[in-house]
Amino acid sequence: DTEVTQTPKHLVMGMTNKKSLKCEQHMGHRAMYWYKQKAKKPPELMFVYSYEKLSINESVPSRFSPECPNSSLLNLHLHALQPEDSALYLCASSHWTGGSYEQYFGPGTRLTVT
């Protein structure tokens, strides 16, 4: 099973709302990633978790708060977002960090901030 699942598929939220995006994998991977992708652009790395510990935060605003409750789950908590945060949010996982392990992507959550 090489599947990464993400919920919800679509999310519309106001700037004062709090919501969470969820990502799950059951491949035994120990590295998980959050990316942000704007239309017709490549994904931009936001966070990297390795062994449930945050190892990279690419200077992402604090209104995005990642959480890795266990090795299979990755959450992204959203609060007080701006309209420019509207994008496709992709989760990915790999056996381990390091280039020799390819990343498997989920289908993404399409987020619209109104």
Added chain:
Amino acid sequence: AQTVTQSQPEMSVQEAETVTLSCTYDTSENNYYLFWYKQPPSRQMILVIRQEAYKQQNATENRFSVNFQKAAKSFSLKISDSQLGDTAMYFCAFTQNYGGSQGNLIFGKGTKLSVKP
């Protein structure tokens, strides 16, 4: 800093024909990996093929093959016998392979490929 350049924003090909997508990259490292990812309109990013920099032999996966020119820092993707399902955005990506690399993927801007019947 590493960069990945895809110089063809859009391409089209007739069904059953062959098409080549270009990618160049810049790095001072000697040990790295290169990937081609495909993102169809349904949006899920799928790994197409990968190449280890230390391997001289070009990677192949069924109808997909690469032309890896390490000295020229070039990594093109050839799709043979194009199918309608190959219609997608194709991203070239680079990552280093050392202990602290964290697997960061550096993506090119993408090439939108349309396969026409």
